[in-house]
Amino acid sequence: MLFLCIQEARLFGVVKKHAKIDRGLILKKAVKESGIPITEVSRRAGYGRVTYYMHIANPDLKLDLLDKYATAIGYDFRDEIPEMVEYYERKRENSLSSFEKIEADRDLWREGYGRILKEKEELLKKIELLEAKLARK
Numbered sequence: 220m221l222f223l224c225i226q227e228a229r230l231f232g233v234v235k236k237h238a239k240i241d242r243g244l245i246l247k248k249a250v251k252e253s254g255i256p257i258t259e260v261s262r263r264a265g266y267g268r269v270t271y272y273m274h275i276a277n278p279d280l281k282l283d284l285l286d287k288y289a290t291a292i293g294y295d296f297r298d299e300i301p302e303m304v305e306y307y308e309r310k311r312e313n314s315l316s317s318f319e320k321i322e323a324d325r326d327l328w329r330e331g332y333g334r335i336l337k338e339k340e341e342l343l344k345k346i347e348l349l350e351a352k353l354a355r356k
Contacts, residue, residue, distance in 0.1 A: 239278065240278075240299070240300055241278040242277070242278060242279065242280035242285060242300060243274060243275040243276055243277045243278050243280050244275070244278070245296065245299045245300060246274060246275050246280060246285060246288055247275040249288070249289075249292060249294045249296070250271075250275075250288070250292060252294075253292040253293070253294065255291075255292055257271055260288065260291050260292055261291075263290075263291035263292075264284075264287040264288045264290070264291040265287060266287075274288075282300075282302060282303060282306040283306075285300065285303065286303075286306065286307075286310070
């Protein structure tokens, strides 16, 4: 069920109506359906109860805020809010690129550690040879 906010735009005497999804109302409905107390939902999302009420009053609630509430109540807003599909796609791409950066850092440190370990082994061999020479004298 979509909650829509009808807005009128008067342009050159012509009235145009276009529907806009009210994200705050969708959030309110989802929280109510979850059965989880509002205080608990807002705490899980990282907000206070008063902030929750400000959020549900906002028809243009940001997608990242909706995502936090979605995680808090285990709800998927993609059916009601089409923009969430693109939001999750971007979020996934960002996390993949972050993961790739982490892997690159890991490989860099691994290679550096391997190089230092080889140098250490070579130095230990040189030390053994020098100690052997000193012992013979």
